[in-house]
Amino acid sequence: MSADYEVIIGLEVHAELKTDSKIFCCSSTEFGGDPNTHVCPVCLGLPGVLPVLNKKVVEFAIKTGLALNCKIAEFSKFDRKNYYYPDLPKNYQISQYDLPIAEHGYLDITVNGEQKRIGITRVHMEEDAGKLVHEGATIASSKYSRVDYNRTGVPLVEIVSEPDIRSPEEARLYLEKLKAILQYIDVSDCKMEEGSLRCDANISVRPVGQKEFGTKTELKNMNSFRALQRALEYEVQRQIEILEEGGRVVQETRTWDENKGITLSMRSKEQAHDYRYFPDPDLVPLVIDEEWVNKIKSTLPELPDQRKARYVEQYGLPEYDAEVITASKALSDYFDRCLKYYDNPKALSNWVMGELLKHLNGANIDITECKISPENMAELLTLIDKGTISGKIAKTVFEEMFATGEKPEKIVQDKGLVQISDESAIAALVDEVIANNPQSVEDYKNGKDRALGFLVGQVMKATKGKANPEIVNKLLKERLNN
Amino acid sequence: MALYRKTIHELHQLLKSKQVSSEEITKSVFERIDQVEDKVKAFVTQTREIALAKAKEVDDKIARGEEIGPLAGIPVVIKDNMCTRGILTTCSSKMLHNFVPPYDATVVKKLADAGAVMIGKSNLDEFAMGSSTENSRFFPTRNPWDLERVPGGSSGGSAAAVAADETVYSLGSDTGGSIRQPASFCGVVGLKPTYGLVSRYGLVAFASSLDQIGPFSKDVTDAAIIMNTIAGHDPCDSTSVNYNVPDYTKSLVNDVRGIKIGIPKEYFVEGIQPDVRELIEDAIKKFESLGAVCEEMSLPHTEYALPVYYILAPAEASSNLARYDGVGYGYRDESADDIVSMYMKTRSEGFGAEVKRRIMLGTYALSSGYYDAYYLKALKVRTLIKQDFDRAFEKYDVILTPTSPSTAFKFGEKSDNPMEMYLSDICTIAVNLAGIPGISIPCGLSQGLPVGLQLIGKPLGEETLFRVAYTYEQNTDHHKAKPSL
Ligand SMILES: [Zn+2]
Numbered sequence: 001m002s003a004d005y006e007v008i009i010g011l012e013v014h015a016e017l018k019t020d021s022k023i024f025c026c027s028s029t030e031f032g033g034d035p036n037t038h039v040c041p042v043c044l045g046l047p048g049v050l051p052v053l054n055k056k057v058v059e060f061a062i063k064t065g066l067a068l069n070c071k072i073a074e075f076s077k078f079d080r081k082n083y084y085y086p087d088l089p090k091n092y093q094i095s096q097y098d099l100p101i102a103e104h105g106y107l108d109i110t111v112n113g114e115q116k117r118i119g120i121t122r123v124h125m126e127e128d129a130g131k132l133v134h135e136g137a138t139i140a141s142s143k144y145s146r147v148d149y150n151r152t153g154v155p156l157v158e159i160v161s162e163p164d165i166r167s168p169e170e171a172r173l174y175l176e177k178l179k180a181i182l183q184y185i186d187v188s189d190c191k192m193e194e195g196s197l198r199c200d201a202n203i204s205v206r207p208v209g210q211k212e213f214g215t216k217t218e219l220k221n222m223n224s225f226r227a228l229q230r231a232l233e234y235e236v237q238r239q240i241e242i243l244e245e246g247g248r249v250v251q252e253t254r255t256w257d258e259n260k261g262i263t264l265s266m267r268s269k270e271q272a273h274d275y276r277y278f279p280d281p282d283l284v285p286l287v288i289d290e291e292w293v294n295k296i297k298s299t300l301p302e303l304p305d306q307r308k309a310r311y312v313e314q315y316g317l318p319e320y321d322a323e324v325i326t327a328s329k330a331l332s333d334y335f336d337r338c339l340k341y342y343d344n345p346k347a348l349s350n351w352v353m354g355e356l357l358k359h360l361n362g363a364n365i366d367i368t369e370c371k372i373s374p375e376n377m378a379e380l381l382t383l384i385d386k387g388t389i390s391g392k393i394a395k396t397v398f399e400e401m402f403a404t405g406e407k408p409e410k411i412v413q414d415k416g417l418v419q420i421s422d423e424s425a426i427a428a429l430v431d432e433v434i435a436n437n438p439q440s441v442e443d444y445k446n447g448k449d450r451a452l453g454f455l456v457g458q459v460m461k462a463t464k465g466k467a468n469p470e471i472v473n474k475l476l477k478e479r480l481n482n
Numbered sequence: 483m484a485l486y487r488k489t490i491h492e493l494h495q496l497l498k499s500k501q502v503s504s505e506e507i508t509k510s511v512f513e514r515i516d517q518v519e520d521k522v523k524a525f526v527t528q529t530r531e532i533a534l535a536k537a538k539e540v541d542d543k544i545a546r547g548e549e550i551g552p553l554a555g556i557p558v559v560i561k562d563n564m565c566t567r568g569i570l571t572t573c574s575s576k577m578l579h580n581f582v583p584p585y586d587a588t589v590v591k592k593l594a595d596a597g598a599v600m601i602g603k604s605n606l607d608e609f610a611m612g613s614s615t616e617n618s619r620f621f622p623t624r625n626p627w628d629l630e631r632v633p634g635g636s637s638g639g640s641a642a643a644v645a646a647d648e649t650v651y652s653l654g655s656d657t658g659g660s661i662r663q664p665a666s667f668c669g670v671v672g673l674k675p676t677y678g679l680v681s682r683y684g685l686v687a688f689a690s691s692l693d694q695i696g697p698f699s700k701d702v703t704d705a706a707i708i709m710n711t712i713a714g715h716d717p718c719d720s721t722s723v724n725y726n727v728p729d730y731t732k733s734l735v736n737d738v739r740g741i742k743i744g745i746p747k748e749y750f751v752e753g754i755q756p757d758v759r760e761l762i763e764d765a766i767k768k769f770e771s772l773g774a775v776c777e778e779m780s781l782p783h784t785e786y787a788l789p790v791y792y793i794l795a796p797a798e799a800s801s802n803l804a805r806y807d808g809v810g811y812g813y814r815d816e817s818a819d820d821i822v823s824m825y826m827k828t829r830s831e832g833f834g835a836e837v838k839r840r841i842m843l844g845t846y847a848l849s850s851g852y853y854d855a856y857y858l859k860a861l862k863v864r865t866l867i868k869q870d871f872d873r874a875f876e877k878y879d880v881i882l883t884p885t886s887p888s889t890a891f892k893f894g895e896k897s898d899n900p901m902e903m904y905l906s907d908i909c910t911i912a913v914n915l916a917g918i919p920g921i922s923i924p925c926g927l928s929q930g931l932p933v934g935l936q937l938i939g940k941p942l943g944e945e946t947l948f949r950v951a952y953t954y955e956q957n958t959d960h961h962k963a964k965p966s967l
Contacts, residue, residue, distance in 0.1 A: 082848075092804055
């Protein structure tokens with residue numbers, strides 16, 4: 001990225017709310033299901049039907065607004081956004097236009113160890129559209145297409161940020177933090193792969209020092225954190241190159257092609273819609289009393305930033321550890337549960353951030369699918385602390401636990417992995433190793449410290465790693481230094 | 483007297499005393515339909531088998547000695563823009579010529595639960611847009627009083643069916659006068675209730691903030707009986723009012739002493755037919771003779787009602803009718819080879835001229851750059867019109883006007899000139915903009931054609947309207963006049 005340019009990014013994130021029923025009818029929101037099985041006349045937009053607002057959706061939207069430090073509107077309304085598309089049964093989408101449910105919030109991200117505040121412009125509610133299923137590989141090559149309306153009317157919140165984001169990395173951190181918050185407050189599953197969290201970005205670049213924003217493009221179809229960052233990085237480069245060559249960035253919507261790693265033009269501003277927004281006459285304005293907002297506020301759980309602060313203060317964890325663990329609610333819930341059975345947070349944090357995350361990522365599974373129970377995790381660490389097993393052996397035990405969910409004590413017993421801490425037993429082996437390795441003994445006495453490590457290794461090898469390394473070290477030094 | 487000529491309350495007594503059966507009533511009505519329907523053309527669909535089965539159900543109930551409600555076993559016709567499960571619901575449009583809803587409108591369900599015998603679906607101006615029922619894509623309905631004349635619109639089929647005794651009562655919908663104006667042209671009683679008093683769920687939307695379902699009946703008593711069944715809160719309609727519906731038959735009191743009636747001067751100026759004016763003035767005198775206090779007053783923003791209506795109603799219609807695109811149901815042009823031309827051909831073919839005219843008007847009024855000048859401005863003026871009424875009702879119990887400035891006009895007389903056609907709703911439109919109730923009752927004949935008197939009430943003021951209308955009816959004979967068919 002050229003140092004002469006500043007990047008301006010704003011994100012529009014759609015999160016699907018995990019209510020049982022849709023926003024304006026009683027149909028199920030369950031994911032999957034045969035096409036058009038979770039539908040009724042209302043979500044199909046049949047002639048004569050009317051929407052009735054699901055109160056739970058409003059509650060979730062208020063919760064979202066509060067968690068993002070927004071002001072909740074006492075008076076808001078629903079509007080119709082008119083456009084034609086076959087997956088939109090009424091050919092208008094019910095959304096909120098000029099009076100959204102929540103406005104003027106923020107969330108904090110940590111960039112290179114520094115805290116940065118990103119403004120939240122607004123949070124509003126709307127209904128999702130259905131899905132086109134093309135008979136061929138693409139819409140153009142299809143003889144016909146079918147429509148699945150199971151998703152129509154699934155409630156969404158759209159969260160719009162201020163153009164405060166200054167790099168693709170910040171954009172990713174923002175989205176990760178937003179996802180964490182939505183998961184903490186339990187309003188969305190935030191599964192990007194299932195489309196329950198979707199992100200569009202507005203991006204422009206301008207020469208450093210220029211006041212006006214450059215011409216922006218809108219990026220769509222980025223369905224992972226990695227894709228978001230890569231797409232934005234690509235787009236920054238593309239826009240800078242155009243400007244460097246004396247060209248002009250065209251205001252347009254572009255789509256991210258994950259396979260090719262490039263962005264492509266979808267439609268230009270000239271083809272942009274006139275949505276003809278107007279208040280939906282079928283829905284009465286939404287009046288929210290303070291009492292309800294306060295009640296929801298009182299149910300807000302500990303949010304990622306609060307939990308992170310608590311980890312630093314209460315457990316004495318380094319900021320970095322606290323950030324990594326609290327970034328996922330499920331992971332930090334797991335961490336907290338382990339601490340019910342174990343009282344050394346830093347030792348636990350090392351294992352969670354090390355072995356545990358490594359294995360989860362390797363197996364590409366979520367902590368909720370992990371076979372190691374918090375009790376067993378705590379027990380493993382206790383075994384290390386008691387000296388029953390060494391840290392090294394513990395990694396072997398961990399692997400077995402990860403694969404089978406077995407209790408660590410049982411694994412240690414079954415595999416005979418108990419650490420040898422009996423000095424007399426180790427002393428005999430130490431003597432044997434010294435006798436068999438005169439050259440190394442000589443080297444050590446001539447000041448080559450590395451030779452000690454070799455001799456320790458020989459003792460460990462003879463015990464298949466079970467000897468307590470501290471005792472081995474102590475005995476070897478005693479003998480060699482005399 | 484033939485059964486088909488009778489009112490709901492008369493037939494109910496006969497049913498209860500087991501003097502007639504619902505089957506006999508239903509068959510009598512069908513005989514009447516066989517006699518006159520060729521001339522009147524009120525029906526889009528007749529549901530004879532379903533009706534006779536329902537009649538038998540009610541007769542069995544009576545035979546078992548069970549209590550029956552006032553609508554049980556009595557034939558009704560539903561305007562064909564209200565959804566009927568398993569029965570064609572066309573809105574008299576090519577667009578929905580084959581549409582069979584999988585659900586019932588709330589009013590249809592309420593009537594069915596009350597034992598009503600639905601005998602068919604009535605013709606209307608396509609998607610309820612029009613004032614003459616000439617805009618039906620199928621055929622025009624004729625005025626039973628003069629077959630060369632229109633029955634009014636858009637609920638012309640429902641009004642004509644009652645006037646011709648092809649049904650005992652019917653339901654219509656009123657967006658700018660579509661119940662009251664045809665009631666006036668056909669010489670029957672028509673009520674547009676307070677907005678939100680009768681659920682709109684299942685009424686195919688024209689202009690959501692104005693649409694209201696209401697009854698056509700042979701007298702005021704029947705209108706009160708019907709309202710007792712169809713009014714009330716519906717959880718399926720967010721705009722439905724939470725209101726404890728009274729027993730409207732208790733309002734049927736023959737007494738208007740001390741009632742204050744406002745006569746807005748703005749409704750008596752230009753274009754009003756001299757005969758109509760005369761009959762309305764007779765009605766005013768009648769009320770005074772019965773002890774009501776009639777007084778000229780003013781609703782100063784009346785002149786803006788028509789332009790405001792013709793911005794707001796088309797704006798909402800343009801959005802409400804966007805769903806008719808050939809994708810999910812209804813008419814589809816099969817010749818197109820891509821989605822955009824499929825939309826365009828389907829909508830060009832599927833909609834008639836008046837519907838397209840309003841969609842274009844509405845699309846224009848909502849488009850960016852014009853929204854503030856038209857839609858938003860119209861909303862503000864709507865508030866002023868509403869405030870006119872609020873102020874008036876501080877002083878008056880009801881407001882009295884002609885329902886229409888003229889009697890029924892001839893076919894083709896106004897259909898070439900949309901503006902002239904729009905003027906026929908000039909006395910009714912403000913009531914929809916204000917969301918208040920209005921009733922049209924017969925007040926005499928002018929050259930053999932019925933004239934309607936409109937009484938306007940405050941929000942949820944249906945009880946007063948019924949009382950005033952009932953008193954007028956009890957002291958005159960206009961509602962007994964019948965067309966010779
Ligand atoms: Zn549904």
